Amino acid sequence: MELVNEEIETVTKLPQFRLDAIGRPEVAAAEKEKIRVEKFSFWYGKTKALDSITSRVYEHRITAYIGPSGCGKSTFLRCLNRMNDLIPHTRWEGKIFLEEEEISRPKPDFTVLRRKVGMVFQKSNPFPKSIFENVAFGLRIAGESNMEKLSASVEESLKQAALWEEVKNKLERSALALSGGQQQRLCIARALAVHPEVLLLDEPCSQLDPISTAKIEELLLDLKSRYTIVLVTHNMQQAARVSDYTGFFLLGQLVEFDDTRKLFTNPSDKRTEDYITGRFG
């Protein structure tokens, strides 16, 4: 009896000692850390939404976080550019760093931070303005009013977002007249226009058809060479298709974080395996 109990204990302790992407020396040597998350916990009021998350986002890589609805992956993403500060009665412990700068410090300069860490939302949210003004918005609020510079930047951003060919003759038209997929790419262009270092995407394709989704996935792979991308999705195929690293969230915990191929083919944790093989969630 005694022996069996001991074995069970060893098994439940296993995840803490496993060698994930963070702990593997060869990965750490090959990659440059862009975002470092250390034992980060987050509360909405008295509800604990994130439980001691430790993770890495590597430069010029796509890092995907997957998990069922309500697992905390979106909360986690919104901690990376401090969007959660809009919600009253939140608190956190632990630290998040963007290179050397601590994102999680009490009063960061939100403007500077959010320009470095851009965000694309689940529901495409173009402003009720023209296509041009949507993309130019970030620069305009930063004080740029030179039309030549704005035009050049709008064109560049729309090209990067693979939308230029479709909209170049109607830049003055309302952004609201675009299709859902185009609107989402417009939002990506808008985020790129301020030259962020990191681009956060919160389930960017969950409301799009497969063709629009494919376009955005292709786009993300293109953008990888210039930006560091963090993608939250509950579409596991999407994570497997585009990402280099994947983290699996469950009930506010980061159950597993590893090289995408490793996580999907040979997960270390039973819960990850259950999730990716469709046994729940």
Place this chain on the structure above:
Amino acid sequence: MKDKLFVGLSAAAMLVILAMLAVILGNIFWFGKDMLSWEFISAKPTMGMTEGGIFPAIFGTVALVFLMTIAVMPAGVLTAIYLEEYARADSKMVKIVQQAVANLAGVPSIVFGLFGLGFFVNFVGRGVDGFFFGGELYYGQPAIIWAAATLALLTLPVVIVTTSEALRAVPREIKEGGLALGATRLQNLRRIIVPSALPGILTGVILAVSRGAGEVAPIMFTGAAYFLPYLPTKPNDQFMELGYHVYVMATQSPDVEATKPILYSTVFVLLALTFLLNLLAIYLRARLRKRFAEGR
């Protein structure tokens, strides 16, 4: 069967309302139409208000409503912006202010009139006179500026409530979108939230104008005059106003019978004017909406 009965009842209720409106409007137009003429709209009252026109009252009403709008818009819109965008929704202060606004909306208009007399005319006006004019009487008397201020107070709840609703109707995604691009809260307000809510805010203006243009009680002690030989040109002038003019003709005229046709026509003009002011605001709102839809 029960369903049909209910449909019949609700339709009947609607018809009664429509019929009442038709009777009122028809009656006013029928008895007022004989007096309506360009002269009636453009001339001063003569012969103890039994003859002549009502131009000073039309002018006074438009000027009053205009001044009231200038006063109520910033106060109301800024209050709503604070309540919706800056204050925390669960704070005690917000609840108290919201309750105060609701109570303000329920205060009878005559009370506003008395308050205006006591506060604006006697307290603020006299204070201004004492401070700037060495106690000589300039502002310490009923005047268009005090009447407009009193009306602004009366219409404040309408503007606050409609503006709050308009701000609340701006989707959260859009508000967050601006902030996520590095906008400060003020930039987000000025460039995203307020422009998106502007059509709704204009609805508040429309309602305030409709309400303000028809009120008599708040202005009778604070600035409206029985009869004036001149038009108001300075903020401390008194003024004639259509609603008050109707009241005066109906109760204070030396010959009430003789003023009757003028009375009807004046009411008709008042209704038409309110309607026109509304149309103007609705037109502005429609243009704004179109501009947003086209994205300019």
